[in-house]
Amino acid sequence: MISFDNCKPVNGGVCAAKGFTAGSTRAGIKASSQKDDLAIIYCEKNCAAAAVYTTNVVKGAPITVTQNHLKNGIAQAVVVNSGNANTCNSNGVEIAELMCELTAQSLKINREDVIVASTGVIGQKLSPAPLEKHIPLLAGNLSNSETASTAACKAIMTTDTRLKEFAFEFELGGKTCHIGGISKGSGMINPNMATMLGFITTDANISPLMLKKALSDANLDSYSRVNVDGDTSTNDMVCVMASGLAGNTEITAENADFEVFFNALCAVMVNLARETARDGEGATKLLECVVLNAPSVDDASLISKSVISSSLVKTAVFAADANWGRILCAAGYSGAAFEPQKISVSIMSANGKVLVCENGAGADYSEELAHKVLSADEVTIMIDLQEKNAELNRSVAWGCDLTYDYVKINAEYRT
Amino acid sequence: MISFDNCKPVNGGVCAAKGFTAGSTRAGIKASSQKDDLAIIYCEKNCAAAAVYTTNVVKGAPITVTQNHLKNGIAQAVVVNSGNANTCNSNGVEIAELMCELTAQSLKINREDVIVASTGVIGQKLSPAPLEKHIPLLAGNLSNSETASTAACKAIMTTDTRLKEFAFEFELGGKTCHIGGISKGSGMINPNMATMLGFITTDANISPLMLKKALSDANLDSYSRVNVDGDTSTNDMVCVMASGLAGNTEITAENADFEVFFNALCAVMVNLARETARDGEGATKLLECVVLNAPSVDDASLISKSVISSSLVKTAVFAADANWGRILCAAGYSGAAFEPQKISVSIMSANGKVLVCENGAGADYSEELAHKVLSADEVTIMIDLQEKNAELNRSVAWGCDLTYDYVKINAEYRT
Numbered sequence: 001m002i003s004f005d006n007c008k009p010v011n012g013g014v015c016a017a018k019g020f021t022a023g024s025t026r027a028g029i030k031a032s033s034q035k036d037d038l039a040i041i042y043c044e045k046n047c048a049a050a051a052v053y054t055t056n057v058v059k060g061a062p063i064t065v066t067q068n069h070l071k072n073g074i075a076q077a078v079v080v081n082s083g084n085a086n087t088c089n090s091n092g093v094e095i096a097e098l099m100c101e102l103t104a105q106s107l108k109i110n111r112e113d114v115i116v117a118s119t120g121v122i123g124q125k126l127s128p129a130p131l132e133k134h135i136p137l138l139a140g141n142l143s144n145s146e147t148a149s150t151a152a153c154k155a156i157m158t159t160d161t162r163l164k165e166f167a168f169e170f171e172l173g174g175k176t177c178h179i180g181g182i183s184k185g186s187g188m189i190n191p192n193m194a195t196m197l198g199f200i201t202t203d204a205n206i207s208p209l210m211l212k213k214a215l216s217d218a219n220l221d222s223y224s225r226v227n228v229d230g231d232t233s234t235n236d237m238v239c240v241m242a243s244g245l246a247g248n249t250e251i252t253a254e255n256a257d258f259e260v261f262f263n264a265l266c267a268v269m270v271n272l273a274r275e276t277a278r279d280g281e282g283a284t285k286l287l288e289c290v291v292l293n294a295p296s297v298d299d300a301s302l303i304s305k306s307v308i309s310s311s312l313v314k315t316a317v318f319a320a321d322a323n324w325g326r327i328l329c330a331a332g333y334s335g336a337a338f339e340p341q342k343i344s345v346s347i348m349s350a351n352g353k354v355l356v357c358e359n360g361a362g363a364d365y366s367e368e369l370a371h372k373v374l375s376a377d378e379v380t381i382m383i384d385l386q387e388k389n390a391e392l393n394r395s396v397a398w399g400c401d402l403t404y405d406y407v408k409i410n411a412e413y414r415t
Numbered sequence: 416m417i418s419f420d421n422c423k424p425v426n427g428g429v430c431a432a433k434g435f436t437a438g439s440t441r442a443g444i445k446a447s448s449q450k451d452d453l454a455i456i457y458c459e460k461n462c463a464a465a466a467v468y469t470t471n472v473v474k475g476a477p478i479t480v481t482q483n484h485l486k487n488g489i490a491q492a493v494v495v496n497s498g499n500a501n502t503c504n505s506n507g508v509e510i511a512e513l514m515c516e517l518t519a520q521s522l523k524i525n526r527e528d529v530i531v532a533s534t535g536v537i538g539q540k541l542s543p544a545p546l547e548k549h550i551p552l553l554a555g556n557l558s559n560s561e562t563a564s565t566a567a568c569k570a571i572m573t574t575d576t577r578l579k580e581f582a583f584e585f586e587l588g589g590k591t592c593h594i595g596g597i598s599k600g601s602g603m604i605n606p607n608m609a610t611m612l613g614f615i616t617t618d619a620n621i622s623p624l625m626l627k628k629a630l631s632d633a634n635l636d637s638y639s640r641v642n643v644d645g646d647t648s649t650n651d652m653v654c655v656m657a658s659g660l661a662g663n664t665e666i667t668a669e670n671a672d673f674e675v676f677f678n679a680l681c682a683v684m685v686n687l688a689r690e691t692a693r694d695g696e697g698a699t700k701l702l703e704c705v706v707l708n709a710p711s712v713d714d715a716s717l718i719s720k721s722v723i724s725s726s727l728v729k730t731a732v733f734a735a736d737a738n739w740g741r742i743l744c745a746a747g748y749s750g751a752a753f754e755p756q757k758i759s760v761s762i763m764s765a766n767g768k769v770l771v772c773e774n775g776a777g778a779d780y781s782e783e784l785a786h787k788v789l790s791a792d793e794v795t796i797m798i799d800l801q802e803k804n805a806e807l808n809r810s811v812a813w814g815c816d817l818t819y820d821y822v823k824i825n826a827e828y829r830t
Contacts, residue, residue, distance in 0.1 A: 058747030058755045058775075088743055088755075090776045122740025123777045187727065229726040230645065231741070232748035311644040311726075312602065312825055319826035325537025326646070328503055332473030333647035340473045340503075360473075361505045362538045404819050410727055411734035 002221060006260065007168040007267040013149030016167035016180035018203035018245035019044045021142035024155035027134035029127075030083030030120065036155035038131075040138055041078040041199055042107055047241035049075035050212035051115065052219045054236035060085055061092025062116045063237060065100065069112050073208025075241055076113040078199055079103040079135065082156050082184070086118040086126040087234045095126045102131060106139030115239050117197050119158055119184060122234060153182035156197055159409055160186045162279040166271045170264040172248035172257050177204040179264045183238075183272040187229055187281040187410060196276060198223065198238035200268055204261055205244035206251040213254070214262045215240050222269035225301075225397040227309045228280035229406070240265070277308075277398035278378075282405030287317050288380040289397050293390040299336035300385075300395035306334030307381060308399030317379055318401035322347060322370035324356040327381060342386040349376030359386075417636060421675065422583040422682040428564030431582035431595035433618035433660035434459045436557035439570035442549035444542075445498030445535065451570035453546075455553055456493040456614055457522055462656035464490035465627035466530065467634050469651035475500055476507025477531045478652060480515065484527050488623025490656055491528040493614055494518040494550065497571050497599070501533040501541040502649045510541045517546060521554030530654050532612050534573055534599060537649060568597035571612055574824055575601045577694040581686045585679040587663035587672050592619040594679045598653075598687040602644055602696040602825060613638065613653035613687055619676050620659035621666040628669070629677045630655050637684035640716075640812040642724045643695035644821070655680070692723075692813035693793075697820030702732050703795040704812050708805040714751035715800075715810035721749030722796060723814030732794060733816035737762060737785035739771040742796060757801040764791030774801075 014022050020043050027038040051070055053063050069075065079099050086092050100114035118126065142148065153165045167180030185196025206214070215238070223238060244250065251257045278286035289307040294300035307313055310330035316323040324345050331343065345357040347370060354370045355363045373379070387393065429437050435458050439451040466485055468478050484490065494514050501507050515529035533541065557563065568580045582595030600611025621629070630653070638653060659665065666672045693701035704722040709715035722728055725745035731738040739760050746758065760772040762785060769785045770778045788794070802808065 056744065056747035057749075057751070057753065058743045058758075085740070088740055088772070088776055121738075122744060123772065125777075231725055231727045231744060234740075234744050234747060310646055311821075312646045315822055315825035318822065321826070323536075325500070325503055325649075328473045329471065329537060329646060329649050332471035332649060334472075336472070338472065357503070357538065361503055362540075402822060402825075404822050406726075407730055407733065407817060407819050407822065410730035411736070 002266045003263055004267045007170050007264050010167045010169045010178065012146050012167045013153060013165040013180045013182050014041050014199055014201045015144045015146065015149040017178040017201045017243060019243035020201045021144045022148045022152040023138055023142040024151040025134050025138045027130040029081050029130055033083055036151065037083045038081050038134055038138060039152035039155040040103060040142060041152060041201065042142055043076050043241060043243050045243055046074055046076050046113060047243050048073060048206055048208040048211045049239060049241045050208065050215045051237055051239035052215055054233055056232050056234045058088065058234045060087035060118060060235035061096045062086055062118045063235060064093055065096040066115050066237065069114060073212065074113060075115050076109045077103055077107055078115040080117040080156055080197065082119050082158050084118060084120040084124055084126045085122045085235050088123040089125050091125065095128060098128055099131055099135065102135040103139060106136040117237055119156065119197055119235055149182060156184040158184065158186065159281050160184050160279055162275060164272050164275040166268050168264055168267050170260060172204060172260055175246050175248040177246040177248060178202060179204065179268050181268045181272055183276060185276045186279050196233065196236055198272055200240040202240065202242045203244065203246040204242055205246060205248045206242045206261060210251050210258060211240060211242050214265050218262060218265045218269045221266055222273040226273045226277045227305060227399050228277065230309060274398050277400050280400035281409045282403040283400030284403055285317060285401045286378045287399045287401060289383065290380060291383045292394050293387045294385045294393040295337055295387050297393050297395060299338060300393050302334040302336040303331045303383060304395045304397035306330045308397045311402055314399065314402035317374060318403050320371050320374035322356050322367060322374060328357065331383065338385050344384045344386065346382040347373050348380045348382060349373050349378060351376045417681045418678055419682045422585050422679050425582045425584045425593065427561050427582045428568060428580040428595045428597050429456050429614055429616045430559045430561060430564040432593040432616045432658060434658035435616045436559045437563045437567040438553055438557040439566040440549050440553045442545040444496050444545055448498055451566065452498045453496050453549055453553060454567035454570040455518060455557060456567060456616065457557055458491050458656060458658050460658055461489055461491050461528065462658050463488060463621055463623040463626045464654060464656045465623065465630045466652055466654035467630055469648055471647050471649045473503065473649045475502035475533060475650035477501055477511045477533045478650060479508055480511040481530050481652065484529060488627065489528060490530050491524045492518055492522055493530040495532040495571055495612065497534050497573050499533060499535040499539055499541045500537045500650050503538040504540050506540065510543060513543055514546055514550065517550040518554060521551040532652055534571065534612055534650055564597060571599040573599065573601065574696055575599050575694055577690060579687050579690040581683050583679055583682050585675060587619060587675055590661045590663040592661040592663060593617060594619065594683055596683045596687055598691060600691045601694050611648065611651055611691060615655040615683055617655065617657045618659065618661040619657055620661060620663045621657050621676060625666050625673060626655060626657055629680050633677060633680045633684045636681055637688040641688045641692045642720060642814050643692065645724060689813050692815050695815035696824045697818040698815030699818055700732060700816045701793045702814045702816060704798065705795060706798045707809050708802045709800045709808040710752055710802050712808050712810060714753060715808050717749040717751040718746045718798060719810045719812035721745045723812045726817055729814065729817035732789060733818050735786050735789035737771050737782065737789060743772065746798065753800050759799045759801065761797040762788050763795045763797060764788050764793060766791045
């Protein structure tokens with residue numbers, strides 16, 4: 001089981017780890033936007049680096065270029081823009097390579113050591129002019145301050161309304177290590193292997209291979225458990241860079257140190273993923289579904305994801321209506337095997353707990369209490385499938401409610 | 416290819432075929448509703464009968480009872496209520512059996528020859544009292560008039576706003592045959608093998624085995640191509656009863672007559688399915704996606720279904736915004752294999768046609784024209800994957816736009 005017990009929250013986001021600086025600027029990529037839209041994250045030395053990517057067949061050009069650059073497991077900088085996804089264009093790869101080239105020249109590093117990412121509307125050409133002007137200026141103006149990380153986090157936001165920035169301190173072999181990340185994502189959120197954009201930095205010393213392993217596994221327990229609207233984006237990517245500047249003995253195998261690092265990475269990624277669900281387009285509530293005592297972990301996983309993905313569950317949660325039949329329905333079509341007559345469902349929040357369904361049929365509960373429980377801004381649906389000896393067959397997934405504002409935001413996005 | 420050329424539209428719905436009567440009444444199953452909520456369809460003789468059912472693991476009690484009753488491929492009546500799904504109750508099967516028993520006694524037929532269906536809220540007990548009072552009264556008051564079919568169609572509606580009722584005339588061996596159906600369904604619509612509720616009657620003479628084969632195949636080309644909100648209901652069922660009273664030679668093999676019957680059945684089912692998509696909860700538009708020249712039929716099928724299911728495509732269609740990047744994105748995560756650089760997308764309606772994406776990148780089109788095309792109440796998205804020698808690798812799927820009213824309807828459903 002993942003444990004966050006040895007991770008202490010600290011400030012600083014991607015600048016918390018030793019060696020990293022960041023910054024942002026307004027390059028004017030989307031003329032109508034007044035916010036910053038370009039960010040760079042840089043490390044003073046070459047880092048072990050790994051990334052997970054969207055499983056969408058239609059991939060953004062930045063994904064193609066980054067996959068190529070990360071083949072050797074080494075990176076030193078990230079350049080990222082919002083306002084345009086640089087995807088489904090005739091010159092996407094060319095522009096993504098240009099972004100890397102400009103960043104590399106300005107920072108005096110190798111072009112192949114730059115990770116590039118873009119987010120925004122799909123299918124419009126990304127003009128080189130603002131990049132040519134602003135990447136060199138921004139590269140000369142990076143800082144390791146807390147505000148620099150927060151500024152980078154703001155610059156990558158699109159329809160996001162909340163900052164998604166976390167950092168933790170932990171120990172490896174007596175050395176203090178740091179890990180922090182920023183993330184964006186609010187709509188087109190149904191990550192499959194990777195998700196949205198997430199950038200994580202650490203000063204722990206870990207080999208590229210072990211970093212890749214840790215990221216892949218942590219992703220399954222974090223971003224892959226989130227769904228806002230079922231749409232898996234073309235540009236999803238989460239990457240991590242490890243500078244090694246904490247001075248711990250390099251992690252090169254799945255040993256005890258790897259476990260400590262893995263838990264710290266999960267601490268960052270689970271928190272970023274939860275915040276992404278909470279900040280789902282139009283959402284008023286974070287919706288969590290925990291499935292216990294399932295026939296298998298896979299069954300638990302299918303059910304929790306299906307419940308938080310159901311439009312009918314999401315609208316009921318928006319209305320604070322304990323319409324538990326919709327929860328059973330979503331569990332039933334999840335593809336998981338279970339015995340419907342054994343299923344029990346409770347709803348929990350800071351406002352209390354109520355058992356709404358017991359052994360597949362309605363429990364004797366107060367609709368008034370259920371409404372109160374569902375009115376909190378974080379709601380957990382707890383499903384117990386009551387299989388015997390199945391304590392480890394559990395899963396959790398995070399989503400949000402479906403509201404008028406989801407429709408509003410997405411009916412107006414290009415205008 | 417399916418052809419509707421030999422099917423002539425006629426009036427009468429489920430009463431168009433010889434031998435069938437229908438009727439409805441208000442039994443008061445849901446106290447707050449003033450509409451009819453109980454319907455019976457009856458045939459003067461035993462019919463060959465078949466049904467397809469939801470694939471949801473959580474199945475309504477009426478599904479269990481009907482599956483049992485249809486094992487011998489014979490039925491003579493349908494009894495169906497709205498206002499309560501009779502699902503996830505401790506006494507669901509008992510009540511469903513009671514509905515069959517009351518219908519059988521009143522019509523003087525076998526209990527095992529009654530098909531039973533329920534639709535409405537899940538998880539509340541269905542009281543026997545209104546059924547005991549109203550089923551015998553209704554059974555004595557059936558008619559073969561057009562209005563009787565329409566009344567039955569209205570009685571099975573829940574959040575539906577449109578009547579879904581069709582009938583056709585066709586010929587088999589010189590004999591005039593009829594086939595007609597009624598259907599309900601507006602939310603919790605993502606049929607997998609079956610769907611919602613659909614009741615079809617015909618006077619064609621066909622064996623139970625061939626009827627089952629025709630229904631299963633027709634279902635794949637009709638109801639299974641519809642999605643409103645991704646939620647596969649617990650109570651989906653489509654059944655067909657064939658009286659044989661048209662006097663044609665019984666169809667007992669997949670011969671030319673079978674083809675004619677199959678096309679007529681598809682004519683009813685495709686029309687009912689399309690109307691179900693058009694009447695999706697809160698919908699203002701019917702959305703059709705046609706995929707052409709795909710690597711395989713399965714790929715075409717996955718892509719068309721994925722596009723009409725995407726919340727982001729649906730909200731863009733609501734806003735009449737030609738945000739074609741979302742269409743490529745939905746095709747890309749559909750699970751289908753295709754070459755993104757070959758994809759072309761056109762949008763068509765009664766207001767015109769516009770090519771928005773060519774060979775994976777934006778085409779040079781007028782946003783104004785695209786907006787006009789998308790403003791019609793029936794919109795077709797045509798995706799050409801440009802595979803060579805792949806004319807037969809095509810598919811179509813039907814959905815609707817996602818609007819404020821979907822949220823409104825489902826946030827208020829139980830109140």
